Amino acid sequence: MEALARGLKNWADSRGGARAGRVVRFPRFKSRRRTAPSVRFTTGAIRVEPDRMHVVLPRLGRLKLHESARKLARRLDNGTARIMSATVRRGGGRWHVSFTVEVERAERAPARPRSVVGVDVGIKHLAVLSTGELVDNPRHLAAAHQRMRSLGRALSRKTGPDRRTGRRASKRWERAAARAGRAHARVAHLRRDGLHKLTTRLAREHATIVVEDLNVVGMLANRKLARCVADAGFAEIRRQLAYKTGWNGGRLLLADRWYPSSKTCSGCGTVKTKLALSEREYTCEACGLVIDRDRNASLNLAALAAEFDTVGSGPVAARGADQKTRVRGQVATKREPGTASAGQTGTVPPQGRTTNRVFAKAH
Template sequence: MIVNQAYRFALDPSPAQARALTSHAGASRKAFNWALGLIKAQLDQREAEKSYGLNGDQLTPFVPWSLPGLRKRWNVAKVEVAPWWAENSKEAYASGIRNLVRGLDAWRDSKSGERKGPPVRFPRFRGKRRETLSCTFTTGTIRVERDRRHVTLPRLGALRLHESARTLARRLDNGTARILSATVKRAGGRWYVSFACEVDKADRRPARPKSTIGVDVGIKHLAVLSTGEVVENPRYLAGAARRLRRAARRMSRRQGPERRCGRVGSRRWQRAASHHARAHTRVANLRRDGLHKLTTGLAAKYGTVVVEDLNVAGMVRNRRLAKAISDCGFGTIRTMLGYKMAWNGGRLLVADRWYPSSKTCSVCGAVKAKLPLRVRIFTCDECGLSLDRDHNAARNLAALVSNIGAGVAVHPQPRGSNGRGADRRTRSTTGQVAMNRPPGTAFADQTGTVPPQGGTTNRVLTAAHRKITEVQLVGCPGDRRST
């Protein structure tokens, strides 16, 4: 099975190499801003010419919104725009232009209705201190050295790694991996290199290929499984709150940068800012490590995992729970399970967003009209079941496997269409309403699997259709007029 996978390693560059990395990231930003300025000037010129009564061939020709076209124009203008262009690799400038082309394509597709999700705004100029330092290499010498403690990148030479790259080196030596690109990025006061690779993974099989488990995520408990197992919420951000507050106070006492007068932060402020960034990075690393361990264990053990389609973007709008919800990483859990289940030969089922998993009795199927969040014990008025509400919801999620297609969306393929592992998601447009059924017809066995519910009648209600307005764009793809 061929998948796209990224390997990230921390770097330990020398001071000269750190300056070279910063220079390459600045060159990428320079090319991005230059190309964006060129496009914006051309669009403004066309708008002015239209106001004069010109049209058609009389207007200024379009600037091509493609990497080859913009790179050709950059090669002509780089001597005047950036006389120091020879100090960096050509890949640095191509990286900035490539990022702009992706942003323009995303804005155009969002405006025309071809891209789902929230609206994407027109690209903005990148600031020196506001944007993250990064640069991508796609051609040239990109390799992991034999000692597995150094990597070689174009114009940067051999960079020492903070950790061993044996996990990637073994695959490269065996011929089961091929490096597609390398991205250097500065985050949390440290430089990282990420290799986007095409990996040939061996076919795997979960330990229990025929078992099914429902996973209900929450704030009080990070995850509750249909087997009754509870994964406690480590609350990494809350645990590091004191350290983060002290680091923020220490930074606020220093003389920081002032953009209005062009003042840069003092060295003491820079050191304090570095400590504050490292504290946040440590929290993010701990959270990521915990989620990886949770999702890897589920994918390696169970053949089918059922989760809910949560509206995380809407949940974080609650100002009282936004920080706690963000600390859990609900969206990351679903993303990790998506590709890990495919890598291990399993499948991930996503229940419809409006399925009442917490309000439905997992034994008789009776649905409560209301169940406030403060009520943590589910008590059925029909059969008398008394169970933790999260455990009850997990059992209901596992029971949906017997009714695939009614309120369930399946992700059987690996997410390998781009470097981040994302792919197109299939969503169900129907919501399932559980009906009353004879007591004892649905129960969880030792593997967490709810057997088929014989004799149970399920009614499927069609969800409200969303009104879709077709957007007609006038003029070129670069027209910035709102629709």
């Protein structure tokens, strides 16, 4: 009932304009055969046993855990955490229990209190830092693609369910579906583990992290890059950094999606009018700088932190607005007729003309 009430409220707020983001549809009935079984407990006996290997849940009783719950039990014993609810869910052939916990966190400070790092995410390298570090992209989905295709073909040869005729799935289909589900779950778990390790390390080491506000939904519309973009998890990196920087006493700055981080020279500030995606090295015609394209973008993102401090809380760009970030530094003088700088539209304005600075800060 609580989930239904939350769904109705989200639908009503979206319909009335009180909820931002995508349009929320009216809640639909979910069949128990086509959704992951789950149950949420908010009242009753919910506790962790002293041996850290068992939990007690309402109606289900005492359950043995595959992994130790010593971290949660230690916080509960010290009085720094309180369990609000517990959710039992089945996924990937296993049953999982997750707790919603109210935690008292001590104030933390990053290991480098004055460190500023720009993070440019990509497909060739998952992240390129302004410090020069290259984080490899593990490509978990690509590594398991052949096996998942084989499991999918095996599943298609079995007799599956038919909603029109009411036909039930065969036992072989259920076993094949379970194998395919475990393969998908393994890829998701590997991706989540790698992203958590990366974002946790960045949030603990650096005080200020600058990333781009990428249009991930638009990138997924490209059928040639959609699989690689989804496998990398660009939006998940930003989401995890948003709350982990707050936990560790840092801050996350978002560069507007119109900011030309790849087209701007990190040495002199010259902005190229065009830069093809196939050009992996940035060559500045003004100062002669030759640098890796992603490294150049990360240096420009790191430099935005100083401008953000100068502007302060400043103007925040509305999502979906036409307002674009001011081009930093000088603009290249040699241009083809009809081209424009990355921060403008139409013809190129005079050299002295500037536009508003646009930043977005994550909370």
